[in-house]
Amino acid sequence: MSAVRLDTPVKFLKGIGERRAEALERLGIRTAQDLLWHLPRRYVDASSVTPLARAEVGAEVACVGRVVAKGVLPTRRGLRIFHAVLRDDSGVLECVWPGQAFLDRTIAVGQTLLVSGPVRFYHGRQMAPREYIILTESDGEADPLSAGKVLPVYPATEGLSHKVIRGLVERHLDELIPLTHDPLPPALRRSLGLPALDEALRAVHRPESSAEAEAGRRRLAFDELLDLQLTLTRARELAKRQRSGVAFEARDDLTRKLAAALPWSLTGDQQRAVAEITSDMTAPRRMHRLLMGDVGTGKTVVALFAMLLALENDFQAALMAPTELLAEQHATTLERLLAPLGIRPQLLLGRQTAAEKKAARQALASGAARLAIGTHALVQESTAFRRLGLVVIDEQHRFGVEQRAALVGKGAAPDVLLLTATPIPRSLALTLYGDLDVSTLRERPPGRGAIRTAVRTPLQRERVLDFVAAEAAEGRQTYVVLPVIEESERADLRAATTMAEALGGRWPALRVGLVHGRLKPGERDDVMRRFRSGEIDVLVATTVIEVGIDVPNATTMLIEHPDRFGLAQLHQLRGRVGRGTGNSFCILMAGETVPERLTAFAATDDGFRIAELDLAERGMGDLIGARQSGGFEVRHARLPEDEDLLARARELAARLIAADPALQRPGNQRLRERALARYPRAAELFRVG
Numbered sequence: 001m002s003a004v005r006l007d008t009p010v011k012f013l014k015g016i017g018e019r020r021a022e023a024l025e026r027l028g029i030r031t032a033q034d035l036l037w038h039l040p041r042r043y044v045d046a047s048s049v050t051p052l053a054r055a056e057v058g059a060e061v062a063c064v065g066r067v068v069a070k071g072v073l074p075t076r077r078g079l080r081i082f083h084a085v086l087r088d089d090s091g092v093l094e095c096v097w098p099g100q101a102f103l104d105r106t107i108a109v110g111q112t113l114l115v116s117g118p119v120r121f122y123h124g125r126q127m128a129p130r131e132y133i134i135l136t137e138s139d140g141e142a143d144p145l146s147a148g149k150v151l152p153v154y155p156a157t158e159g160l161s162h163k164v165i166r167g168l169v170e171r172h173l174d175e176l177i178p179l180t181h182d183p184l185p186p187a188l189r190r191s192l193g194l195p196a197l198d199e200a201l202r203a204v205h206r207p208e209s210s211a212e213a214e215a216g217r218r219r220l221a222f223d224e225l226l227d228l229q230l231t232l233t234r235a236r237e238l239a240k241r242q243r244s245g246v247a248f249e250a251r252d253d254l255t256r257k258l259a260a261a262l263p264w265s266l267t268g269d270q271q272r273a274v275a276e277i278t279s280d281m282t283a284p285r286r287m288h289r290l291l292m293g294d295v296g297t298g299k300t301v302v303a304l305f306a307m308l309l310a311l312e313n314d315f316q317a318a319l320m321a322p323t324e325l326l327a328e329q330h331a332t333t334l335e336r337l338l339a340p341l342g343i344r345p346q347l348l349l350g351r352q353t354a355a356e357k358k359a360a361r362q363a364l365a366s367g368a369a370r371l372a373i374g375t376h377a378l379v380q381e382s383t384a385f386r387r388l389g390l391v392v393i394d395e396q397h398r399f400g401v402e403q404r405a406a407l408v409g410k411g412a413a414p415d416v417l418l419l420t421a422t423p424i425p426r427s428l429a430l431t432l433y434g435d436l437d438v439s440t441l442r443e444r445p446p447g448r449g450a451i452r453t454a455v456r457t458p459l460q461r462e463r464v465l466d467f468v469a470a471e472a473a474e475g476r477q478t479y480v481v482l483p484v485i486e487e488s489e490r491a492d493l494r495a496a497t498t499m500a501e502a503l504g505g506r507w508p509a510l511r512v513g514l515v516h517g518r519l520k521p522g523e524r525d526d527v528m529r530r531f532r533s534g535e536i537d538v539l540v541a542t543t544v545i546e547v548g549i550d551v552p553n554a555t556t557m558l559i560e561h562p563d564r565f566g567l568a569q570l571h572q573l574r575g576r577v578g579r580g581t582g583n584s585f586c587i588l589m590a591g592e593t594v595p596e597r598l599t600a601f602a603a604t605d606d607g608f609r610i611a612e613l614d615l616a617e618r619g620m621g622d623l624i625g626a627r628q629s630g631g632f633e634v635r636h637a638r639l640p641e642d643e644d645l646l647a648r649a650r651e652l653a654a655r656l657i658a659a660d661p662a663l664q665r666p667g668n669q670r671l672r673e674r675a676l677a678r679y680p681r682a683a684e685l686f687r688v689g
């Protein structure tokens with residue numbers, strides 16, 4: 001038998017076969033190393049658990065108890081409620097899961113459950129758990145907490161309970177830890193007050209105390225932040241090196257024509273942004289500017305003014321979007337706006353035929369096409385421009401640092417304008433985009449209908465669905481968003497596929513569509529196109545529906561399990577409606593108790609305010625929205641708690657890169673390797689020479 005290595009696929013580890021390997025894959029665990037870095041979501045010990053008898057009405061508590069009775073009860077309104085009665089040494093507590101009858105298949109008498117959630121009074125004390133974990137399967141097993149341990153609670157998935165994952169980690173921990181190498185030299189590590197890597201890994205998986213687990217997490221968080229800062233610092237340094245650019249002249253030729261042809265006037269914020277961009281572009285230094293504005297604030301037209309300024313000076317401009325659908329949408333918008341000026345944007349997409357792509361590339365290389373719109377097809381080697389003067393990147397966080405760099409590299413020294421619909425608080429912006437100038441759009445164009453946000457509880461479900469049907473009867477469209485694709489991923493959550501079936505059955509006369517991340521990109525775009533053209537009335541979706549998608553006729557956004565989404569994500573979803581002139585609705589289908597966060601969300605529409613709430617709530621990983629997009633890998637770090645780590649990672653990265661820009665020195669090799677393992681696409685940045 002060959003020895004296990006960190007890159008060994010998990011299916012070759014003892015206790016893991018094909019089936020479990022598949023389930024692990026859903027959690028992003030492919031190799032032994034992934035398993036080792038699959039950290040507990042939280043920890044519980046006897047001191048953080050409330051005896052059942054002392055779970056007080058009005059409190060949020062975590063409890064452990066054995067299931068002594070369970071069943072499904074229908075209510076008069078047709079809602080099916082799953083009940084389970086838990087018992088511990090102190091007494092009993094009833095737990096209820098309204099509308100989740102399917103839990104009857106998962107939860108059994110004899111199991112020990114850890115439940116957490118609010119306690120309320122309804123014929124007696126009841127908990128409506130937000131979360132439950134099966135700690136043991138049957139009566140005979142000892143409950144791990146009773147042994148006085150700190151129990152790590154792992155993120156689970158269908159076919160792999162938390163308990164199985166804990167068992168697998170436990171079984172392989174001592175074998176895997178010695179295979180790791182700490183890239184931080186001991187002296188440096190000690191000066192930062194952080195534990196060694198092996199100690200940290202042991203502490204997070206097998207802690208003696210919660211404090212020890214936290215110290216371990218901070219070490220892993222620091223590593224992540226350092227890798228991010230090394231990559232960003234290096235990218236910045238390279239960008240600064242080549243910062244003398246074109247000084248465009250404001251000829252007021254095309255830009256003036258555009259202003260005259262626009263069917264509306266620019267908002268004050270748009271005017272200010274255009275002025276800032278113009279002043280950057282007419283200066284000899286290269287522009288490196290971020291245009292930050294909530295969905296719907298009108299970033300595209302601002303970018304168009306910048307592109308026309310380049311065109312007036314006999315340069316080309318390119319706009320890169322993260323998906324074909326968004327690129328096409330931009331093309332449609334710009335074609336319309338540019339028609340009076342006699343300019344036709346050139347589209348370049350991966351799905352075009354070879355002949356179309358060839359023609360597009362020729363037009364760009366010869367300069368016949370002045371304005372390019374496309375996806376990452378624009379950065380492929382075979383694409384060349386005659387004279388690229390401005391690069392605009394939409395939803396910039398969806399691209400890797402190196403993809404952005406590749407497009408910029410298509411010109412001699414083009415100006416760069418990055419667009420983002422993810423507003424972030426200033427402190428974070430400085431950390432991530434310290435070298436960028438920022439223009440902000442807060443104001444929304446007038447003449448838009450308002451978006452009303454409502455939080456609804458399960459008893460109101462029927463009314464909500466009737467409302468959606470009534471909207472459809474009036475010809476208006478609805479998005480229904482769910483947190484998971486299939487029920488098997490999380491037995492306790494409604495899923496997109498089942499919802500699409502249920503709604504299709506309920507409304508035979510309506511056209512219900514389904515879109516999620518497991519569809520091929522082509523199929524996904526196809527469904528979205530049909531929704532945009534009105535061939536679909538109700539689109540059931542996961543969060544894959546594009547950030548920038550503009551369907552003015554879609555007026556209702558219904559979100560199931562809103563507690564599963566971060567506030568910034570909810571805000572992004574809400575931004576998909578409210579794009580027409582009529583009123584729009586965002587309906588959050590909450591559980592029976594409505595958490596404060598949702599009420600706060602419903603009360604504000606300010607993306608920056610929500611970004612701050614979100615930062616406080618979830619920390620930075622989700623905020624930069626990168627997890628699903630493969631951008632920044634920040635999973636263990638939390639802000640604001642880890643702000644000190646972030647500052648130290650930044651300082652250290654600056655010091656390392658200043659002394660050894662491509663991290664070539666022997667002492668820095670391991671740091672470089674690890675940063676590249678986390679950001680493979682950054683290889684370009686650290687190439688020697």
Ligand code: ADP
Pocket residue numbers: 264265266267270293294295296297298299300301421445446447548550
């Ligand atoms: P985003 O910032 O989300 O990318 P878009 O650029 O897609 O926003 O603009 C959203 C919509 O608002 C588009 O239909 C656009 O034509 C319209 N729009 C942009 N600016 C204005 C304005 N000043 N007045 C009225 N409508 C505008």
Ligand code: MG
Pocket residue numbers: 299300394548
């Ligand atoms: Mg946009």
